Amino acid sequence: MSKKTHVTATLNGETVEFLCEPRHSLLEVLRDTLQMTGAKEGCNNGNCGACTVMLNGRPVNSCLVLGVEAEGATLETVEGIASHAHLHPIQQCFLEGAALQCGICTPGFLIAAKALLEQNPNPSEHEIRFKLANNLCRCTGYDKIVKAVQAAALELQKAAP
Amino acid sequence: MAHTEELYLGKKSYNVIGTRPIRHDGADKVTGKAVYTSDLHLPNLAHGKILRSPHAHARIKSIDVSEALQVPGVFAVVTHDDFPDLENKVANLGEAGMVNLLELGANCLAKGKVLYKGHAVAAVAAASTHVAEEAVLKIKVEYEVLPSVTWVLDAMAPTAPILHENLRTDFMGKKEDKPTNVALHLQFEKGNIAEGFQSADVIVEREFKTASVHQGYIEPHVTVALWNEDSRLKIWTSTQGSFVCRQQVAELLGIAVSQCVVVPCEIGGGFGGKIAVYLEPVAALLSRKCGRPVKMSMQRNEVFEGTGPTPGSFMRVKIGAKKDGTLVAGEAWLAYDCGGFPGGVIGPGCMCVFSCYEFPNAKVDGFDVLNNKPHTQAYRAPGATQAAFACEQVIDELAAKLNIDPIEFRLKNAAKEGTRRVDGPVYPRVGFIECLEAAKNSPHWKTPLTGKNRGRGIAAGFWFNIGCASSCSASVNDDGRVTLVEGSTDIGGSRTSIAMQLAETLGIGAHDVQPQVADTDSVGYTFLTGGSRVTFATGLAAYQLGLDLQGQMKQRAAEIWGCGADTIKVENGNYSHNGHTLSFKQLAAKVAENGLPPVVGRASVAPEGSTNAFGVHIADVEVDPETGKVTVLRYTSVQDAGKAIHPSYVEGQLQGGAVQGIGWALNEEYFYDDKNQMRNASFLDYRMPTCLDVPMIETIIVEVPNPTHPYGVRGVGETPIVAPPATIANAVHAATGCRMTSLPISPPVLWKAISTKA
Amino acid sequence: MRSFEYEAPSSLAEATALLASAKGTARVLAGGTDLVVQLRERLRDADLVVDVKHIPELMELNYSPGMGLRLGASVPCYRIYENPDLVATYPALIDAAHIVGGWQIQSRASIGGNLCTSSPAGDTITTLIALGAHCVIAGPHGNREVPAQEFCTAPGKNLLQKGEILVAIVFPGPGQKSGSAYERFIPRNEMDIAVAGVSSWVRLDAAGKTIAEARVALAAVAPTPRFASEASQWLVGKPATAETFAHAGELAKKVASPISDMRGTAEYRTHLVGVLTKRTLAKAVERACG
Structure with a gap:
């Protein structure tokens, strides 16, 4: 077993420190070491998007990032989307639009959708579908997810100054 | 058909039912707080890993675990020998079927032979998953590789490699005498098909085949087991039925069911694939050996290669009709594979193949066939999708030959109240005709489809709802809110649909009920989440629970007012007597203020027989003739829900089933190489639809009340997947003129058909 | 996953020294979207993983109309398609960068990584070949440059020697009246x-x-991505018409020697080469005129 490395990063606005082996993925570190279990493991090879988190402002599959690579990085997970006990509009729209059934893919979709709307506040249906294609959902048929993202876009536009 | 009680109340308006409240577990699920099994972290937790067979069929000559035990950080290793001596005992798992324990145990850890690639052989518990994984590779297994077979017809051939030497075909209760891979031969007959076909003006007969497909839930199988020193076994797991899981585990381990408690965690999809146990008994054995809780979870390739797909099939369907479109006879020959162990889904396949239509004469033969694939499991309307793929294409072809509109043709022959299915049952009030009418009047059907290489298809689907046992209990809090405890694991929002039925019954708001799914020690026996039963049967229990609570509330009011309970009127949650009125909430507060006994209610039900749900689907496709790729342009799903409790989640079932069905139609398959090894055991190569592969799915909910439920509910979870492959195939035929008789209709296959035709 | 050591050097010299002196197998980590999967699934092995994303030369993206593009080997795909200069000048590269995995993958995956994985189906490699790109390689004994079409040698194999590292990919300026396009069939x-x-x-x-x-x-129709030289040469001097594109497609098919597997039959793949050649030529010409 290789020696553990000390890593310091910012997670949902707070400084975190952890020890990890080089072979530990960021997903393992988040879930098992830091016990932030919001990001889910669906395939462990980058094909389902359930483990999506923000790494330095970009959405990534945390199963394909090594924990040691997070040194100095800024991370955001589903646990950091709501603030001050208020759901983010994207979370609220997922609930109001019934955009989840079993809920296992939801954290990944929320992170990807939030990142999309931050990059493009007014995406077309095609762009939403293109950008969310790395996130698999087996329950909903995607209809209500796409509509929830469209609804959240409108909410965020209304809220924008 | 078993006697079913008329329970429908015929209410004209509802307060809660039919509204769209936010689901009760919603906040947990959008903030990452919901606890799925994999999210558990117990003190002193060990991690388990499974060694799986690299061969499709082999005899295990020896297993040497000594080197694995030497790896630092390894706590225990188990093989099949660690199970108690399992007899050929059959456990009745209710509608989940009769399960032979010897076979169930041999599926969890192979006994003597491995029967498919990915078959579990041994398991390790260690300090971390990485250590367990390294130790697993140090287990030495000596195999004698045997010839293998994966195609269902090859497996039926007299020369096929035999999987189980002692197996004999069961033909309607009689055992045949030769070794075989055909475990079961079913036969159903109605009328006289020879005479029926003689009277036909047109006959269409075709052969169809379908590949194995997986349920594809995003959460892999995962479990945590803790076998305590007091010999109590506690299991946290991702299961569709905590009680059914408990029963399987207890039987396999030779312990009493009451010695085992199963805690159902949130479940990340199941679709039928999370009923049978895989990891649970193995984790329990490891836990007993190492004295720690043991967590086991599968990687995605293990899910594909080691857990249940739905059958690959070969089908021959022949249907005859009169010139005026009246169906006169139908004959079907269905062979479904069941993988390495007997007991697939051929039964429902036979029951469903002709279930949408009135056939005066019909005959169905069905075969349950062993082959070297994972043992098949239920997948949403198990067996019906394959059958509909065959039958609905023949129906489509007959309609075209007779020059009758496909909806009119179906309307003319539609199953209705009084229609007798080929396997015997006579339908009560069903809503198939209403679904066909709704499809005919839909915006989709009424909008002409234009453009090159495009086509529109339509097809119908049928599935049952089972009844079975459900229990729940509740207590009324001082603030008038009701805490509901139920045993149905919630895969898609059923907590809310159950809570809404209780709220409706009590005349309170949906969010005045707080539902929770309890473990097997904390709620009465509740059969699994499957068979489209939860909103129907557990909903029925919630209704009865509401009556129980209401009766008790009346008694408390009677004590407060000093009158007889039977003189109190209850309307919309208001309790009144002689000019006094208290709302449910006010009364609840008074109960506490006056120191009256708290109101605690319970109900348990076990409705018999089944109800039925029909659906009709419409698809528009465009085919790229140069590549054979199909794009779904527009899709509509029409279904009879009886009464939609929460319409958004009914729509969600229709949409999700349609997209699973589109995946099944176009790309999903177990792709086997010449060594019978699956070559696409990843989400990348298995190719379930992404959101870029499908359009919005339009839904039309038809409501023909189910007479056996107070609010008219029919289960909606399974019917949505039945029609899609046939619908897409009919649309592809309309676009290209090619009748696609095998699934998936993948680009290379369709391109070949188009280029051969030209 | 087997245990390994991890280093994140900040200079090329340090990286090549680490790679050259490594005991056992050393692997370069860029975006990790292939390597981490391969290590986890034990398709590849590593005793040392060298993260090269802290080396400035590998993260550099430098374009000028005169000089063309110098693309650091570890620059993630999104930096390519979010760059307006590149969108206008190397559309085939944009086409390819946009479809390497999904959005999350593109936050990490790089063109250099795609090249070093050396899959016959690598989405960006054919584009490097079509655009006439060169690979800049640093090693313990200095630098060398090779044409992109010579880089891959077999499925999963390339001409990098022990201690060598792909630093950058250099693209010539696109030239007047030129256009490009990449299409894959999935x-x-x-x-x-x-x-x-x-x-x-x-x-x-x-x-x-x-x-x-x-x-x-061409991609995914031979053990390595292939340059279709006969088709390319034949096109010179031909009118930019549908007939020309279709004939070029027929010539391109001659280079294809695909296998049959779960992704398609050899016959189907060969057929697709004709279809895709025709379609990408038409799109490239349209863009050239655009």
Whole structure:
């Protein structure tokens, strides 16, 4: 077993420190070491998007990032989307639009959708579908997810100054 | 058909039912707080890993675990020998079927032979998953590789490699005498098909085949087991039925069911694939050996290669009709594979193949066939999708030959109240005709489809709802809110649909009920989440629970007012007597203020027989003739829900089933190489639809009340997947003129058909 | 996953020294979207993983109309397609960068990584070939440059020697009246491996009617991505018409020697080469005229 490395990063606005082996993925570190279990493991090879988190402002599959690579990085997970006990509009729209059934893919979709709307506040249906294609959902048929993202876009536009 | 009680109340308006409240577990699920099994972290937790067979069929000559035990950080290793001596005992798992324990145990850890690639052989518990994984590779297994077979017809051939030497075909209760891979031969007959076909003006007969497909839930199988020193076994797991899981585990381990408690965690999809146990008994054995809780979870390739797909099939369907479109006879020959162990889904396949239509004469033969694939499991309307793929294409072809509109043709022959299915049952009030009418009047059907290489298809689907046992209990809090405890694991929002039925019954708001799914020690026996039963049967229990609570509330009011309970009127949650009125909430507060006994209610039900749900689907496709790729342009799903409790989640079932069905139609398959090894055991190569592969799915909910439920509910979870492959195939035929008789209709296959035709 | 050591050097010299002196197998980590999966699934092995994303030369993206593009080997795909200069000048590269995995993958995956994975189906490799790109390689004994079409040698193999590292990919300026396009065929619309892929680059004459120069390259139909030289040469001097594109497709098919597997039959893949060559040439010409 290789020696553990000390890593310091910012997670949902707070400084975190952890020890990890080089072979530990960021997903393992988040879930098992830091016990932030919001990001889910669906395939462990980058094909389902359930483990999506923000790494330095970009959405990534945390199963394909090594924990040691997070040194100095800024991370955001589903646990950091709501603030001050208020759901983010994207979370609220997922609930109001019934955009989840079993809920296992939801954290990944929320992170990807939030990142999309931050990059493009007014995406077309095609762009939403293109950008969310790395996130698999087996329950909903995607209809209500796409509509929830469209609804959240409108909410965020209304809220924008 | 078993006697079913008329329970429908015929209410004209509802307060809660039919509204769209936010689901009760919603906040947990959008903030990452919901606890799925994999999210558990117990003190002193060990991690388990499974060694799986690299061969499709082999005899295990020896297993040497000594080197694995030497790896630092390894706590225990188990093989099949660690199970108690399992007899050929059959456990009745209710509608989940009769399960032979010897076979169930041999599926969890192979006994003597491995029967498919990915078959579990041994398991390790260690300090971390990485250590367990390294130790697993140090287990030495000596195999004698045997010839293998994966195609269902090859497996039926007299020369096929035999999987189980002692197996004999069961033909309607009689055992045949030769070794075989055909475990079961079913036969159903109605009328006289020879005479029926003689009277036909047109006959269409075709052969169809379908590949194995997986349920594809995003959460892999995962479990945590803790076998305590007091010999109590506690299991946290991702299961569709905590009680059914408990029963399987207890039987396999030779312990009493009451010695085992199963805690159902949130479940990340199941679709039928999370009923049978895989990891649970193995984790329990490891836990007993190492004295720690043991967590086991599968990687995605293990899910594909080691857990249940739905059958690959070969089908021959022949249907005859009169010139005026009246169906006169139908004959079907269905062979479904069941993988390495007997007991697939051929039964429902036979029951469903002709279930949408009135056939005066019909005959169905069905075969349950062993082959070297994972043992098949239920997948949403198990067996019906394959059958509909065959039958609905023949129906489509007959309609075209007779020059009758496909909806009119179906309307003319539609199953209705009084229609007798080929396997015997006579339908009560069903809503198939209403679904066909709704499809005919839909915006989709009424909008002409234009453009090159495009086509529109339509097809119908049928599935049952089972009844079975459900229990729940509740207590009324001082603030008038009701805490509901139920045993149905919630895969898609059923907590809310159950809570809404209780709220409706009590005349309170949906969010005045707080539902929770309890473990097997904390709620009465509740059969699994499957068979489209939860909103129907557990909903029925919630209704009865509401009556129980209401009766008790009346008694408390009677004590407060000093009158007889039977003189109190209850309307919309208001309790009144002689000019006094208290709302449910006010009364609840008074109960506490006056120191009256708290109101605690319970109900348990076990409705018999089944109800039925029909659906009709419409698809528009465009085919790229140069590549054979199909794009779904527009899709509509029409279904009879009886009464939609929460319409958004009914729509969600229709949409999700349609997209699973589109995946099944176009790309999903177990792709086997010449060594019978699956070559696409990843989400990348298995190719379930992404959101870029499908359009919005339009839904039309038809409501023909189910007479056996107070609010008219029919289960909606399974019917949505039945029609899609046939619908897409009919649309592809309309676009290209090619009748696609095998699934998936993948680009290379369709391109070949188009280029051969030209 | 087997245990390994991890280093994140900040200079090329340090990286090549680490790679050259490593005991056992050393692997370069860029975006990790292939390597981490391969290590986890034990398709590849590593005793040392060298993260090269802290080396400035590997993260550099430098474009000028005169000099062309110098693309650091570890620059993630999104930096390419979010760069307006590149969108205008190397459309085939944009086409390819946009479809390497999904959005999350593109936050990490790089063109250099795609090249070093050396998959026959690598989406960006054919485009490097079609655009006439060169690979800059640093090693313990100095630097060398090789044409992209010579880089891959077999499925999963390339000409990098022990201690060597791919530093950058250099693209010539696109030239007047030129255009390019990459298309792959996949059964889904995203998240898939090419069943076949074709990248085409063309330069038209001044009138914009005749092909002055062309380069066509193929993916997933041979052990390595292939340059379709006969088709490319034949196109020179031909009118930019549908008939020309279709004939070039027939010639390109001759280079294809695909296998049959779960992604498609050999016959189907060969057929697709014709279809995709025709389509990418038409799109490249349209872009050249655009």
